[in-house]
Amino acid sequence: MNAAGIVVEYNPFHNGHLYHVNETKRQSNADVIIAVMSGSFLQRGEPALVDKWTRTKMALLNGVDIVVELPYAFSTQKAETFASGAIQILHHLKCQSFCFGSEDGQIEPFLQTAARLDEHKEALDESVRLWMKKGSSYPAAQTLARDQIFSGHPLPLDLSKPNNILGFHYVKANNKLSGPMQPMTIFRKGAGYHDQQASGSIASATAVRTLLLDQKQADAFLPSSVQSILTEHSQNGRIHSWEMYWPLLRYRLLSIQADELNTIYEIEEGIGPRLVEAAIKSSSFSSFMERVKTKRYTWTRLQRMMTHILTNTTKEEMDKEASAVSFIRLLGMTQNGRAYIRSIKKEMTIPLLSRTAAGSDMLALDIKAARVYATLPSAPSSYTGQLLDQEFSAPPFLL
């Protein structure tokens, strides 16, 4: 059997994602689609709108055959680390190809850009270092360094676009593998990731979330199977957002000790008093974020820092897990997916876990993230109890 991989968050699953699944199938001619999906907390440092089990179900109902979890050590990270974890997992699962959506839509510019950046790696690193020293954020410093070095002969890929950036890192991570997969990309139809506006039947996940959190109709942008699931979640207080975790994050910021805060992943010394001061003054997550963001600390970077504070994830814990994927957690599969898993299981070189108990040490970070995700103060206790039970005893979802 022939498998194609995709890297997803499905926050939530919408018509654009359905198009991505179908195009991946069509272009790869694969028998099986494998999605590696962020779990409770996402790349931009946010809690997922709905829990990972529900998002798994949405995926399986819409053409995906196997859903596995991108571990916390990779999911709430900058593009490079996120991409590295996801690509390693798809490779461990013996995918022959992988396919991502991008603003560019052609694979050649990605391959050429990766090659040219590789060629000029040392000069680029040095230039990034100098720009950061001058006060630029890491993404800004990268852009400035590339502009400087490739000014005479521009790169064929626009690396200011978020999906191009992610795709570029997928390609780069893939190049490092022994026996790389076949990379493919499709043009992202409709609105861009950051667009709040929607048009046609495809809207960005951001736009869909904004509609749902405002309790507005988002059905036009969702497959029908997803519509009913989200409506049910919305009506039963099963929707998660940063604002809902604000009482917990605020409590944590007001009770953590200064030297303890410095042990948290991505926290730099000196930012503590600023965070505490803002937490005292802010009655919402958004007003807190407005108070703490600066040129140096972008919104996304701060959100990731806040995620690590909320989940109490230390530098030490992350450093242990950071580089090589050491296990894969299966969240759900179709009958077709199950047959594929059976066919590759013997060749796999890292464990494929179907229950938490099977490797609780390995999963420590993910279990902590899932537990914190389940402590949503506004949710009914029957729901949070069920979420916690599921985390520890549920077998993979079967369709």
Place this chain on the structure above:
Amino acid sequence: MNAAGIVVEYNPFHNGHLYHVNETKRQSNADVIIAVMSGSFLQRGEPALVDKWTRTKMALLNGVDIVVELPYAFSTQKAETFASGAIQILHHLKCQSFCFGSEDGQIEPFLQTAARLDEHKEALDESVRLWMKKGSSYPAAQTLARDQIFSGHPLPLDLSKPNNILGFHYVKANNKLSGPMQPMTIFRKGAGYHDQQASGSIASATAVRTLLLDQKQADAFLPSSVQSILTEHSQNGRIHSWEMYWPLLRYRLLSIQADELNTIYEIEEGIGPRLVEAAIKSSSFSSFMERVKTKRYTWTRLQRMMTHILTNTTKEEMDKEASAVSFIRLLGMTQNGRAYIRSIKKEMTIPLLSRTAAGSDMLALDIKAARVYATLPSAPSSYTGQLLDQEFSAPPFLL
């Protein structure tokens, strides 16, 4: 001027407390009554029903002249430590006498009991150690040891009664001072501390709290000035209870790491998994407590442990502060109280702080406790914001 001291929690101030203030005045013939009062968290390991500023106001409106705060390092502790901190403070404030309510009501039995226990100290300590080794809690082991050693010639004081125990420790702490104060006691009228039932115009604070938390009428047991204050607090979501902090404590228990939990004050190694397991299963503080309490871990001891977890207070922090009182924080005073303070200030040997900023290092534990107290998730943000402002900028309350 001549001052008499009392040790209070006023959780909340009720008719029994008014009787105590008036009797202290009458028996001591003092010009000034000084109350040393627990701040945000109390001796039995509970958040105070209303904030310390409001409780200070209640005291000043009902005959107390000066209210100072019993620091967190002493307030959420077993009777011996609690009493030691309170008595030291009254002594630093030059009280000539102090007066406590007790089930016994006569001072002689306290003095005789203290003397006899002192005489048999070594044998008692050894016996307590042996009973605890057999699995008894500390209070139970003390009772068993005393029964054993004084079986032929019983002690004149019933040390199974909670107010007798506290009073005994006041007397013991006072005996250790150079130039001790004159100890006095009054008979506690009406219901005992633990009684839930109320009768006449005096009810225990526990009974009054139960009525208030059930939103029932408690006015019959309260001075009229307190009635209106509590009604206003109750109507505006300014009432605090453990149940209201449960989402925060649960979040903390589900995100703390095992070795981190062991650094928390009063946490013994090995109890961690039990606490986490119970937190996962419990949707309320009371169901959590029912799950974790054992013969060894009594309700009060567990509540104190939970307070230290909630406030993130470590063994290291407590050990630094534990034995000698190093500052006194003034919460409020009348004109009469102010004149007294002026008259003794020059003779005082530790700082009397009227604002937090004056000694933030010394006050670190109290500031953290006050911050956590203010993060009550159910309270209006205008109120919690005001509480935090008050903690850092308010001068003592003046009547």
